[in-house]
Amino acid sequence: KAGVTQTPRYLIKTRGQQVTLSCSPISGHRSVSWYQQTPGQGLQFLFEYFSETQRNKGNFPGRFSGRQFSNSRSEMNVSTLELGDSALYLCASSPQGTRGGYTFGSGTRLTVV
Amino acid sequence: GQQLNQSPQSMFIQEGEDVSMNCTSSSIFNTWLWYKQDPGEGPVLLIALYKAGELTSNGRLTAQFGITRKDSFLNISASIPSDVGIYFCAGQIVGTGTASKLTFGTGTRLQVTL
Numbered sequence: 001k002a003g004v005t006q007t008p009r010y011l012i013k014t015r016g017q018q019v020t021l022s023c024s025p026i027s028g029h030r031s032v033s034w035y036q037q038t039p040g041q042g043l044q045f046l047f048e049y050f051s052e053t054q055r056n057k058g059n060f061p062g063r064f065s066g067r068q069f070s071n072s073r074s075e076m077n078v079s080t081l082e083l084g085d086s087a088l089y090l091c092a093s094s095p096q097g098t099r100g101g102y103t104f105g106s107g108t109r110l111t112v113v
Numbered sequence: 114g115q116q117l118n119q120s121p122q123s124m125f126i127q128e129g130e131d132v133s134m135n136c137t138s139s140s141i142f143n144t145w146l147w148y149k150q151d152p153g154e155g156p157v158l159l160i161a162l163y164k165a166g167e168l169t170s171n172g173r174l175t176a177q178f179g180i181t182r183k184d185s186f187l188n189i190s191a192s193i194p195s196d197v198g199i200y201f202c203a204g205q206i207v208g209t210g211t212a213s214k215l216t217f218g219t220g221t222r223l224q225v226t227l
Contacts, residue, residue, distance in 0.1 A: 004155070033214065043156075043201065043217035044114040056214055059114055090155050092215075099163070099207040101146050102215065104155030 004105035012111045018079040021108045023091030031097025032074040037088040081112045119218035132189040134221045136202030144205040145185040149198045
């Protein structure tokens, strides 16, 4: 059974640019969540999607957005990149996203220069 | 954003020793999870706890859901070199039919010496 796949694994962008990260959940999983991991703030929840609808959102500025497609694949977008957006972005999938553990991908390491 | 308090922050132990770490919160959770993260990888679920007072084992790992629902504990017995990594607790509040985010702890970095 394939795990959660995130692409790309590494990305370098310049301040002011925008970036799109992709996540393919485990087959049959309908819930996809995104987390940002930094040394200073740790793992912070960005948002969660279920059946193409955003069900939950963390405390991040509007520059962070996401979407989910009908095949449950998800993308997150960060516009007008800032240096502080440098982080490991993790995607996690769950069958229903209601309770219990989520399966995480290996993440996308974003560096903003 | 909110992070749960984990202690210790880091620990060096010798192979074969037992390890204990804990996680505390100012809020109540109805699910506690423990994850391990290796360098360059995403967190991997070790144990899930769903009921206050619950004690659950997974091989050499044992975790407990605190009775106040504001804390959780993880023990690793007879540590081995591959136990090296960062251990995270995560709390979750789940209502009926609603989604919930995971609130993560600050992490405990474990290093095992031979």
